[in-house]
Amino acid sequence: MKKLLSGNEAIALGAYQAGLKVAAAYPGTPSTEILENLAAYKDLHAEWSTNEKVAMEVGMGASYAGVRALVSMKHVGLNVAADAFMAASMTGVVGGLVVVSADDPGMHSSQNEQDNRYFAKFAKVPLLEPSDSQEAYDFMALAFEMSEHFDTPVLLRMTTRLSHSKTVVQIHREDRQITGPGGFNRNPGKFIMLPVNARQRHPLVETRLAKLAVFAESLSINRIAEGTKQLGIITSGVSFQYAMETAPGASILKLGLTYPLPEKMVREFAAGVEKLVVVEELEPFLEEQILAMGINVKGKSLIPRVGELNQDIVRDAFESAGWIETIEKPVQDGLIDEVKTLPKRPPLLCPGCPHTGIFSVLHSLGLRRKTTIGAEAGLVITGDIGCYTLAAYPPLEAMDTCACMGAGIGQALGMEKAGINDRVVAIIGDSTFLHSGITGLINAVYNGSAMTLLILDNRTTAMTGHQQNPGTGFTAQGAPAPSVNFANLAKSCGASDVQEVDAFDIKALRSVLKSALDSRSLNVIVVRGSCVAITPGGGEALTIDTERCTQCGTCLSLGCTAIRKGAEGELTIDNQLCRGGACRLCQQLCSHQAIEQIIKKVV
Amino acid sequence: MVKMNVLIAGVGGQGVVLASDILADVALEAGLDVKKTDTLGMAQRGGSVVTQVRIGEQVASPLIGDNDVDLLLAFEKLESGRWADRLKKGATVVLNDYSVPPLSVSQGAEAYPGDSEISHLLKHRGADLITIHGSLHAAEMGNPKILNILMLGALSMLTPFNPELWIEAISKRLPPKIIEINLKAFQRGRKDLLSILAEMSAESGLEIDGHGDDCGCH
Numbered sequence: 001m002k003k004l005l006s007g008n009e010a011i012a013l014g015a016y017q018a019g020l021k022v023a024a025a026y027p028g029t030p031s032t033e034i035l036e037n038l039a040a041y042k043d044l045h046a047e048w049s050t051n052e053k054v055a056m057e058v059g060m061g062a063s064y065a066g067v068r069a070l071v072s073m074k075h076v077g078l079n080v081a082a083d084a085f086m087a088a089s090m091t092g093v094v095g096g097l098v099v100v101s102a103d104d105p106g107m108h109s110s111q112n113e114q115d116n117r118y119f120a121k122f123a124k125v126p127l128l129e130p131s132d133s134q135e136a137y138d139f140m141a142l143a144f145e146m147s148e149h150f151d152t153p154v155l156l157r158m159t160t161r162l163s164h165s166k167t168v169v170q171i172h173r174e175d176r177q178i179t180g181p182g183g184f185n186r187n188p189g190k191f192i193m194l195p196v197n198a199r200q201r202h203p204l205v206e207t208r209l210a211k212l213a214v215f216a217e218s219l220s221i222n223r224i225a226e227g228t229k230q231l232g233i234i235t236s237g238v239s240f241q242y243a244m245e246t247a248p249g250a251s252i253l254k255l256g257l258t259y260p261l262p263e264k265m266v267r268e269f270a271a272g273v274e275k276l277v278v279v280e281e282l283e284p285f286l287e288e289q290i291l292a293m294g295i296n297v298k299g300k301s302l303i304p305r306v307g308e309l310n311q312d313i314v315r316d317a318f319e320s321a322g323w324i325e326t327i328e329k330p331v332q333d334g335l336i337d338e339v340k341t342l343p344k345r346p347p348l349l350c351p352g353c354p355h356t357g358i359f360s361v362l363h364s365l366g367l368r369r370k371t372t373i374g375a376e377a378g379l380v381i382t383g384d385i386g387c388y389t390l391a392a393y394p395p396l397e398a399m400d401t402c403a404c405m406g407a408g409i410g411q412a413l414g415m416e417k418a419g420i421n422d423r424v425v426a427i428i429g430d431s432t433f434l435h436s437g438i439t440g441l442i443n444a445v446y447n448g449s450a451m452t453l454l455i456l457d458n459r460t461t462a463m464t465g466h467q468q469n470p471g472t473g474f475t476a477q478g479a480p481a482p483s484v485n486f487a488n489l490a491k492s493c494g495a496s497d498v499q500e501v502d503a504f505d506i507k508a509l510r511s512v513l514k515s516a517l518d519s520r521s522l523n524v525i526v527v528r529g530s531c532v533a534i535t536p537g538g539g540e541a542l543t544i545d546t547e548r549c550t551q552c553g554t555c556l557s558l559g560c561t562a563i564r565k566g567a568e569g570e571l572t573i574d575n576q577l578c579r580g581g582a583c584r585l586c587q588q589l590c591s592h593q594a595i596e597q598i599i600k601k602v603v
Numbered sequence: 604m605v606k607m608n609v610l611i612a613g614v615g616g617q618g619v620v621l622a623s624d625i626l627a628d629v630a631l632e633a634g635l636d637v638k639k640t641d642t643l644g645m646a647q648r649g650g651s652v653v654t655q656v657r658i659g660e661q662v663a664s665p666l667i668g669d670n671d672v673d674l675l676l677a678f679e680k681l682e683s684g685r686w687a688d689r690l691k692k693g694a695t696v697v698l699n700d701y702s703v704p705p706l707s708v709s710q711g712a713e714a715y716p717g718d719s720e721i722s723h724l725l726k727h728r729g730a731d732l733i734t735i736h737g738s739l740h741a742a743e744m745g746n747p748k749i750l751n752i753l754m755l756g757a758l759s760m761l762t763p764f765n766p767e768l769w770i771e772a773i774s775k776r777l778p779p780k781i782i783e784i785n786l787k788a789f790q791r792g793r794k795d796l797l798s799i800l801a802e803m804s805a806e807s808g809l810e811i812d813g814h815g816d817d818c819g820c821h
Contacts (some may be wrong), residue, residue, distance in 0.1 A: 004627050004637065108642065132638075132665075165640040165665035166627060244663040312669045330670050335688045335727050342684050343713040345614070345651045345705040395710065556710050561649055564704060565711035576747075577649075 005169045007162040010133035011100060012037030013169075014140030015070050019177035020044055021095070022062035024055035026435065027464035028074030029109040030163040031102035035072055036467070039476040043176075048467055048476040051405070051435040052077035056084035056099070063088075063097040063153075064191060065182035068144050072100040075116045076404065080436070082119070085153070089123040090201050091191055092151035092208075095182070096144030102158040105281045106308030111385070111404060113307070115283035120155045120259040124205050126212050127259035128156045128221075131240040133167040135256065139221070141177075150208050150215075159281065161238045161308065213260040221256025224269055231323050232273025234266065234286060234297070238309075243279045245311035247324055261289050270295045275323060277302065281309045349390050351562040352579025354458050354503035354529025359391040359398040360558050360585065361509045362425065365517075368397070377421045379517070382408035386429035387463045387531075388456055395559045399427070406436030412451045413444050423517045427454045430486060431461040431469040438493060445494035445522060452516045453495070453524045455486050456503075458531040466534050490524040497521065503529025506588040532579055540597050541575035542587060548594035555586040555595065605635060605763060606659040608667040612686055613678030614703045615643070615650045618751030621776065622676070623654035625755060628772040629764050630658040638665040649703070651682055675730075676758050678737070678750060679703050680721050687724035694730040697757050697796065699737035699750065733757075733803070735795045741788060749781075749788035756792020760800075766793075 005013065011034050015023070023046040025035035039046040045062075049055035052073040062069035073081060078101050085099065101119065104110040120127035128143055130136040136158065143154045189197050216222060231250040235243045236258045243252060253269045255261070270276050270290075278287040278299035287299035302317040303309070318324045349356050362368075367379035383389060383399045384407045392399035401411055412426035428437045433455050444451060461467040468474045473483035490498045497519065501512045509527070516523045541562075544555075551569045562577035563586060573586075573595075580597055587595040609626060613619040620641050630637040639656040655667045670689060675696045677683030683698050690696070698721075707713040725732050735757055741750040752773060759769050773789060774782050 002631065004624075004631055004639075161640060161665060165638055166624070167638045167662075167665065168631060168636060238665075241664045245668070248663075310666045310668070311664045330692070330728065333727065335724070338724060338727075339685060339688050342681060342716060343705050343707050345649075345681070347650050348706055350649065559706060559710075561706050561709060564709035569711070 001171045003169050003171055004166045005133045005137070006033065006164060006166045007130065007133050007136045007158055008033035008102075008164070009037050010137035010169055011072075011140060011156075011158070013171070014137040015068075015098070015144075016041055016044065017173055017176050018096075018141040018144045019068050019179040020070055021067035021179065021182070022058065022069045023047070023072070024049045024058040024069070025072040026050070026052045026055055026077055027461050027467040028077050028102070029464055030104060030160040031072050031074045031077070031100065031158070032464045032467065033163070034070075034100060034102075035476060038070070039478075042477070046476050048461075048469060050470060052081035053084050056081040056088065059097055059099070060084060060088050060091070062182070063093040063095045064091075065095070065184045066180070067095040067182045068179060069095060070098045070100065072102070074110065075101055075103040075114055076110060076112065077101075078116055078119055080405070085119070086123050087193060088153045089125050089205060090193055090198060092201075092204075093147055093153060094185075095179075096147035097153040098140070098143045098147060098156055099153055100156045100158060102160070102163050103282070104160050106160065108160050111402070113282060115285060116155075117157055117258060117285040118283065120157075123153075123155070124209050125152050126150070126154050126257060128154060128256060129237040129258050130156070130158065130162060130256070131237050131254070132162065133165070133169045135221070136162065137169050137171070139256065142221070150212055151204075152208055152212075157237070159238055209260055213263065216257050216260055216262035217264050219257055219262070222262050222265060223254055224265075225252045225254065227251040229272065230274050232269060232276045233279055234269070234276070234290065235279040236286065237281065239279045239281050239314075242309055242311045242314045246314045246318055255286070258286060261286070263293055266290055266293065267295065270297070277323075279303060279309075279314055346393060347390055348393065348561060349387065349559065350532050351560050351577045352532035352535075352583040353387070354527070354531065355388045355391060355456055356396075356558055356560065357503055357506055357529075357585050358454060358456065358509055358513075358527050359388070359396045360589070361506065361513055362398040363396050364557070365513070367423070372420060372422045377423065379425065380412075380415060380420065380422045381425045381427060382411040382415070383427045384408045384432055385463075386432055386456075387458075388427060388429055393559070395557050405432055406440055409437055409440030409444055409451075409453060412453075413440075413447060413449045416449055416451060417447075423452070425452045425454060425517075427456065429462075430455065430457040430459070430471045431467075433486065434470055434484065438489070441490065441493045441495065441524070449522050450520050451522055452513070453490070453522075455490065455524065455526045457486050457526055457528045458503075460531045460534050462531045462533065466531065486526045487524075490526070495522055495524045497523035498526070499523070500526045500528055503527045504583055504585060506585060532582070535582060537582065539581035541578035541580045542573050542584070542595050542597050543575070544571050544573055545594045545596055546570065548592050550592055550594075552592070554589050554591070558585055558589065560586060607657075607673050607762070608671050608691075609656040609658070609674045609676065609758070610653065610667060610672045610686055610689065611656070611676045611678070612651070612653045612682040614682060615652050617652070617678045618748065619652045619654055619678060622751040622755050623656050625769070625772045625776055626656050626758070628776065629762075629768045630656075632768050632772065633764050636660060636662045638662045640665040651685065653682075653686070670728075674758065674761060675725075676754055678754060680718070681705065681716060684716060684721045684724045687727060690725070690728055690730050692728050694728075695761055696725050696730050696732045697754065697761070698725070698732060698734045699754060700734050701738035733796065733799050735792070735799055737792070737795070740791055740795065744784065744788060744791065746784055749785050752785040753788040753792040753795070756789040757796035758792075759789070760793055760796045
């Protein structure tokens with residue numbers, strides 16, 4: 001049967017059919033849909049873990065107990081999981097353990113574009129790189145078999161373009177591989193990495209790598225497509241598609257297993273072509289290894305190491321090297337520049353977003369300054385990753401830092417200890433607080449911070465597409481679960497001053513925030529309001545009474561896309577976008593009582 | 604030999620991704636290779652959404668190359684302009700006459716481009732521009748959300764695929780409750796495109812056969 005599947009859907013299907021028993025992940029673009037698809041199967045355990053490190057540990061435990069396990073995450077998630085991942089390489093596995101890292105070349109929705117292929121080399125584990133959904137599907141069974149045969153976790157590297165592209169998949173089977181129930185055999189030398197045992201394991205890891213290198217030579221997913229002798233291309237992942245598009249007549253060594261490399265195969269291929277080039281996205285991962293073999297190969301001197309590739313970039317590189325014929329380019333007619341002047345449509349907080357109110361209050365306190373060096377004390381806001389990061393954009397501009405998950409709390413403390421005289425507010429979302437904020441808060445309490453911590457509890461993991469988390473009351477597979485009470489959690493971390501406030505009550509937000517900033521001691525405010533995307537209805541939309549409206553523009557300061565300023569300065573509300581009674585933020589800001597709820601919302 | 608690069612652009616919430624899924628299903632059912640890739644940005648609602656669908660005997664890259672778009676199906680005017688420089692010479696653009704102002708415009712900081720500006724950008728390299736009143740007609744039919752299927756109806760007139768394949772693909776992708784109205788929207792889109800083509804040919808004095816063989820995608 002042929003089916004159109006995204007790379008992520010293909011991974012889920014391939015893993016399921018390969019007899020997967022336990023899957024664990026933390027949501028992160030572009031990896032999220034892998035676990036979402038797995039969660040739909042009832043004959044396996046699929047969970048949203050609190051973070052990637054926990055997910056990795058769940059995968060390790062399942063593997064130790066003899067069943068097949070899959071752990072998936074975005075590239076930066078593997079940084080969080082690295083401690084466990086490195087340890088898993090040392091202990092090895094029992095049931096197959098596959099780790100999927102979805103990298104994000106081009107940074108479509110990430111803070112960096114690190115190339116996680118280096119993690120395979122670093123951890124001394126095999127690395128698979130599919131180049132379309134078919135391979136993502138096919139590689140899953142292979143990955144589990146390799147994992148079990150070589151006693152190692154396997155790293156499978158996806159990229160945004162593969163994860164989020166749909167391509168045709170020939171599905172070989174309908175059934176699911178039958179695997180036995182789990183069982184744990186005690187084996188201290190393997191599972192207890194005390195130095196005495198670890199010293200025994202390290203040589204085994206090295207032997208494993210050597211065996212894998214031999215295995216790579218005969219593995220069918222490392223293959224040569226013979227073409228012209230003039231140009232030889234070594235490539236992997238989605239870059240293979242761009243190479244095929246650009247130079248279909250060239251000889252191509254297409255690698256599915258990219259660590260360890262099949263050295264003999266590479267040498268033979270190199271010897272058979274006149275010019276040799278590596279086409280790979282981001283870092284010169286293959287190129288460096290091939291150069292280290294003493295083979296003369298080109299790569300990053302021609303193909304950029306920054307950003308996502310495509311066939312045009314590869315074509316330009318090959319043309320500039322004179323390897324392929326130059327095609328006619330459209331005349332430089334200035335059209336690109338004209339297109340660039342069109343108004344942008346940057347990502348924004350949705351109308352009715354529970355984050356808008358608190359950021360509007362933070363913005364309007366009159367304390368936000370460009371610099372506080374040698375100036376009056378202001379208000380610094382440290383943050384991290386979630387929809388709330390979008391408050392960094394105008395008109396709210398109420399976010400000063402965003403580095404990685406949970407970073408804002410530690411950063412706020414560091415700023416305090418640096419001696420700035422500003423008030424420091426750290427902001428974190430509900431899911432992110434559970435991911436990596438709790439330790440930061442305990443640290444802040446312990447080290448005598450006077451920060452204000454805002455936990456924005458919107459009852460979901462919003463930015464990645466509304467996944468469940470331990471605060472929502474449901475598991476990834478839809479079962480009811482205990483729900484974390486964020487105020488109680490903050491108290492048990494040692495914060496004595498903890499308050500809850502309604503995200504849509506501007507007056508309460510302002511008063512709670514003001515007293516928190518005046519208190520000069522650590523306090524936590526839990527701002528509660530459901531994400532608009534998971535909240536049905538909203539009732540009748542609001543409208544602006546043009547008689548009463550003075551066009552002062554205060555309502556525009558919310559940055560709500562439902563409120564519009566016309567050519568004559570007149571303000572209107574789009575009744576399709578407005579969330580009406582569920583929000584009312586603009587109505588509370590209007591000092592002229594010009595905003596009313598009268599229009600029946602059209603569905 | 605069919606070789607067709609279709610770019611569908613719009614704003615989050617307009618159903619761009621579903622439309623591209625259906626187009627891809629149709630191509631697959633017609634026995635062709637197909638690859639599609641979505642770019643959603645980070646916004647949950649209201650951001651730019653674009654999806655690229657490549658159809659042919661064999662497709663390598665999921666991305667459409669520079670200046671290689673045969674058909675641009677745009678659900679929103681500003682979003683259509685954003686892709687003008689990616690059009691192949693002589694491409695066809697099917698544009699929904701509808702605008703969603705971005706925040707910079709609704710805040711009064713920037714102006715929404717005028718129709719003549721959008722049309723200038725799209726026709727810059729000789730594209731045929733077909734403007735249809737998709738949102739208006741969808742609203743008239745009682746449900747603005749059927750816009751994406753109405754637009755697919757218009758697109759279907761410019762593709763070599765049998766209408767039965769489209770109807771089957773739409774019916775498979777949608778919940779039973781809304782299939783009927785969407786199939787009506789599909790037919791409305793086909794009719795709309797045909798009547799616009801007839802108007803255009805009357806103006807230019809050209810004969811048309813109602814199947815849009817001048818779309819450059821065959």
